[in-house]
Amino acid sequence: MVYIVDAHIRGSTVQLVRHALKEETESRSRLQEDLKEFKDSAATLSYKMHVFYTVLKKVIGKRLSRYDEDELKDLVLFSDTLLAEGHGSIEVRDPPTAAQERIIKSLIKVIFHQMSVSKSDNVDQGQANLLLSLFINKIYCDKFVETPIVNESGGRLVDSVRAIINLTKATNTPRRKSTPSTKNFTIHLFCCLEEVPNFFRESKLLSEEFDKIDLDGEDSEGDTFGTSLTPPGILSQLPLSKQTLSQARITLLPSTELEGLWESLYFDDRIKQRMYSYATIALKIATFSKAANENGSSAFANNKLLLVQGPPGTGKSTICKALCQKLSIRKDFSQNIDPISNNYKGVVIEISCSRIFSRWFGESSKNLTSIFADVENLLKSQQEDFSFVCLLIDEVEAIAFSRSSLMNKNESTDGVRVVSTLLTQLDLLKKYNNFLVLATSNLLESLDPAFVDRADGVFYIGNPSKGGISRILTSTLGDLISKKVILCEDSKSTMENSIYKAALMSIVEKCSTLGVSGRMLRKLPLICLSEHFQELPVALDDFLLALAHSVVDLQSV
Numbered sequence: 001m002v003y004i005v006d007a008h009i010r011g012s013t014v015q016l017v018r019h020a021l022k023e024e025t026e027s028r029s030r031l032q033e034d035l036k037e038f039k040d041s042a043a044t045l046s047y048k049m050h051v052f053y054t055v056l057k058k059v060i061g062k063r064l065s066r067y068d069e070d071e072l073k074d075l076v077l078f079s080d081t082l083l084a085e086g087h088g089s090i091e092v093r094d095p096p097t098a099a100q101e102r103i104i105k106s107l108i109k110v111i112f113h114q115m116s117v118s119k120s121d122n123v124d125q126g127q128a129n130l131l132l133s134l135f136i137n138k139i140y141c142d143k144f145v146e147t148p149i150v151n152e153s154g155g156r157l158v159d160s161v162r163a164i165i166n167l168t169k170a171t172n173t174p175r176r177k178s179t180p181s182t183k184n185f186t187i188h189l190f191c192c193l194e195e196v197p198n199f200f201r202e203s204k205l206l207s208e209e210f211d212k213i214d215l216d217g218e219d220s221e222g223d224t225f226g227t228s229l230t231p232p233g234i235l236s237q238l239p240l241s242k243q244t245l246s247q248a249r250i251t252l253l254p255s256t257e258l259e260g261l262w263e264s265l266y267f268d269d270r271i272k273q274r275m276y277s278y279a280t281i282a283l284k285i286a287t288f289s290k291a292a293n294e295n296g297s298s299a300f301a302n303n304k305l306l307l308v309q310g311p312p313g314t315g316k317s318t319i320c321k322a323l324c325q326k327l328s329i330r331k332d333f334s335q336n337i338d339p340i341s342n343n344y345k346g347v348v349i350e351i352s353c354s355r356i357f358s359r360w361f362g363e364s365s366k367n368l369t370s371i372f373a374d375v376e377n378l379l380k381s382q383q384e385d386f387s388f389v390c391l392l393i394d395e396v397e398a399i400a401f402s403r404s405s406l407m408n409k410n411e412s413t414d415g416v417r418v419v420s421t422l423l424t425q426l427d428l429l430k431k432y433n434n435f436l437v438l439a440t441s442n443l444l445e446s447l448d449p450a451f452v453d454r455a456d457g458v459f460y461i462g463n464p465s466k467g468g469i470s471r472i473l474t475s476t477l478g479d480l481i482s483k484k485v486i487l488c489e490d491s492k493s494t495m496e497n498s499i500y501k502a503a504l505m506s507i508v509e510k511c512s513t514l515g516v517s518g519r520m521l522r523k524l525p526l527i528c529l530s531e532h533f534q535e536l537p538v539a540l541d542d543f544l545l546a547l548a549h550s551v552v553d554l555q556s557v
């Protein structure tokens, strides 16, 4: 079984490792007065950091191998768990104290010395616990079900293909081979940009410079940057016009804003894995075309467009943003980028369809063209930096409404022009190997067939199943218990208690019958507290009774 592990590292402590290794590298070079070696110290430092990351990954892998398969599924390990369970671990401040700095520097010295003597990157248990507590914030584990297709029978290929096509139960039908139960961990270390030492300071300086620029010029419309959390100083470095910045929300990745979203979503049908695979294959395959020096034309379709559709509040927009964050963390297309480097690994441009529309004839399609022109500039500038650009179009029906319906309704030709512009622009940009479009819609039937046809994958996301409902409610309850809004005897094991489990299950059953959306499930605890209590905290028993009432009340909404 393959597990994709995303380990969220602490930028501040890892930066200290870099300092320690840099000091050591430079002092050695100076001692030896070897000019060439001194010049190569940057390469030596980057090699040593690579060794440090390898040791850290090995320690994480060993720690995770303690868990069985069931426990590993969607496991999230927080730093306090790592701290409580590891002898020799220490709690570290952010930024670390002077004493903690000394511990980190000594530990690194000792580990590197050990490795040079033993010629192995193994560390003892005490050191492993110390490494985990000092450098890891959180560990997420994603089970990746691999079903490689093999012709196990070894029969003639043509017979096997025919057996599949005709769905015969012939003995030589090639099957999807089940993977052995060994645990393989693919570990990615990451740090959100806002936590990278100096990123924020630099962006603050840039912001100050940016503030001096007059934004009230003729073409500054609306609340520029109003919705973006990325500091304007950083945004001003991107080749984007003020107009695009006011009509789109830009997020540089990985971002703290999107952190933990992927793990907070519970879907059936391996939807997350499938979307991740589609996105990575689309981006990876494009790099092959680049290697073959093709200039865009290809015998197979790769529009790099994924469409997510389904009823409101089912997590469509959230999964798209979470997917972008994962693509930037897992770096399948951006090897060798240091997790604590200042470089962003991806950019999400979220288009606000309502802002694109203008009351002036022809303006809407002009707005769209200008956004796409900016996206193209950005794609060009990012190509060598191993970072991707994702265009996220929420509620795409606003700009991809079926043209025939528009004409039947005698709507103005402006709407038709917007759809045609969108299609033309998508066709133009698909040649970029670092480009991806994610679109969401509640109204698949109303979309223009030519747009749907361009989607490489169409994913349906419905209301959560019983399993999903149970996990959403359990996680929300767990959060309220840990925040002490809900009181119970043992905050860690209460929800394991069979009495509470059975009570919650009845609520889950009712939610499932009513077809409650993920959004409503996330809101239910707040509705329940507001409707039934005046004072906080509340007892768990009372909360569950009130929750049952709130769910029943949903019937009348």
Ligand SMILES: Nc1ncnc2c1ncn2[C@@H]1O[C@H](COP(=O)(O)OP(=O)(O)OP(=O)(O)O)[C@@H](O)[C@H]1O
Binding pocket: 264, 265, 266, 267, 311, 312, 313, 314, 315, 316, 317, 318, 319, 440, 441, 442, 464, 468, 472, 517, 518, 519, 520, 522
């Ligand atoms: N399956 C789910 N698991 C966990 N959380 C969910 C799930 N579905 C929805 N949510 C939560 O519901 C909220 C709304 O999600 P989101 O806005 O992504 O839905 P949407 O499908 O895009 O809605 P709309 O179509 O109305 O724009 C988010 O906070 C999200 O985390």
